[in-house]
Amino acid sequence: MISPRRVLVLAPHTDDAELGCGGTMARWIDEGADISIAVFSTAEKSLPPGSKRYRLRDECHQALDELKVPETNRFIYEYPVRELGYHRQEVLEQMIVLARDVDPEVILVPSGADLHQDHEVVYRESLRAFRHLTIMGYEMPWNHITFSTHAFVVLTEEHLHRKWAALTKYVSQIEVARPYFRYEAIEAMARVRGLQVKTDFAEAYELIRMKL
Numbered sequence: 001m002i003s004p005r006r007v008l009v010l011a012p013h014t015d016d017a018e019l020g021c022g023g024t025m026a027r028w029i030d031e032g033a034d035i036s037i038a039v040f041s042t043a044e045k046s047l048p049p050g051s052k053r054y055r056l057r058d059e060c061h062q063a064l065d066e067l068k069v070p071e072t073n074r075f076i077y078e079y080p081v082r083e084l085g086y087h088r089q090e091v092l093e094q095m096i097v098l099a100r101d102v103d104p105e106v107i108l109v110p111s112g113a114d115l116h117q118d119h120e121v122v123y124r125e126s127l128r129a130f131r132h133l134t135i136m137g138y139e140m141p142w143n144h145i146t147f148s149t150h151a152f153v154v155l156t157e158e159h160l161h162r163k164w165a166a167l168t169k170y171v172s173q174i175e176v177a178r179p180y181f182r183y184e185a186i187e188a189m190a191r192v193r194g195l196q197v198k199t200d201f202a203e204a205y206e207l208i209r210m211k212l
């Protein structure tokens with residue numbers, strides 16, 4: 001059972017981390033881990049019309065407050081959504097700075113099966129920057145054709161509720177009725193992944209690299 005001390009979560013956009021691994025973040029923070037997060041785009045073009053420019057960044061801070069990620073551990077960049085592919089080298093260089101400054105043991109990143117163009121960039125560049133470390137790919141089923149469930153982080157109902165409480169801070173995404181921003185969907189996923197490992201709730205990961 002891994003209970004890492006320093007974890008870096010890589011999120012292409014605000015909300016990816018909470019959706020993919022919010023329960024794991026809640027659990028590992030409870031267990032005393034130092035969790036840092038890097039968000040590469042505040043996805044302003046995905047906001048409902050009439051929204052304030054930094055609405056998603058503000059919502060992200062509220063969600064991370066809920067999960068108790070310290071403010072000093074939040075690195076939020078402003079690359080344009082769906083255009084990370086034009087900024088690959090800068091994304092890689094940011095990761096290399098994070099590797100030095102955060103000195104993580106475990107990296108959580110979108111999985112290699114994720115089809116979103118920005119998620120693919122963050123996955124691919126993370127392999128370059130962190131290939132000497134344990135890397136786990138989190139699950140976002142709406143972006144996959146296949147997903148290999150190599151690893152599981154077991155959650156309590158309280159971890160699941162904290163994940164959902166963090167997600168409810170993304171009012172802009174609930175307003176545009178994203179189908180995965182529903183408690184039923186988040187709970188159903190956690191229950192299915194729990195069933196696979198004989199427990200009530202879990203989050204599943206593609207194991208990209210393991211360093212014990």
Ligand SMILES: [Zn+2]
Nearest residue numbers: 012013016119
């Ligand atoms: Zn995303």
